[in-house]
Amino acid sequence: MSLFGSLDISASALSAERLRMDVTAENLANAQSTRSANGGPYRRKEVVLQSTGGGSGFAGALAAARGGGAGGAARGSGPDGGVQVSGIVEDQTPNRLVYDPGHPDANAQGYVSMPNVNPVTEMVDLISASRSYEANVTAMQTTKQMFTKTLDILR
């Protein structure tokens, strides 16, 4: 795998982490939404990350058949060794019940089912996504410096 491969890997992580941030923002924004498209209160969403390639699949098999995993075999869904979002799932923890008889969505006992969003968890996720994003930007910068250095040979 070439240095361009390293850049692709870091780039895949940048989009994945950005999506995590988007989903966290959505959760925070809907922390008080008692109505959603599927009825009931909003449910917290969570991103599921998955590493891509790793020698399996068509691209990996082709590279192996051609001898040596290196080489520029066709890229499949993502760079070998990168990361991808395999899905966005709903958190299945029960909703919070808040006593508010005046609320239009209150049940017969006066309780309102609020979304299962905990702002503290969301803030921690936000920091985690943001720091991971930074780590990948730094990795890209290192790769870029290595690239520039290689081009110096031709000077």
Add this chain to the structure above:
Amino acid sequence: MDLFDTTQLGLERAIAGAAQRQSALASNIANANTPNFKPRDVDFHSALQAAFASGKRETVATTTFAESTQNDVMRADGGGVDVDAESAKMAQNGLEYQALVQVARARLDMLESAMGTK
């Protein structure tokens, strides 16, 4: 007598090894939040050392580097990536790569001087 000696060929392989290691480390950092991910590394130093120990020019010129997988678990979700350690390794690998390129470049310059083309 060949134009490029074993050291020069070894330097080229080392540059390739450092590039491969960079990919592996980038992949580790990219998958820092992936559950059950096992970090990988490329130990190109020992592979090259073994090739040099054989004393054969062809062996050095055709050295390939295998990726190893580490099974340590760092997090409750089964992820094995220590972002701090991986970042440190990457900084080290980046500098090493630059040093290798610098030395390869210096040796090519010497060759050019000897040829009288500079």
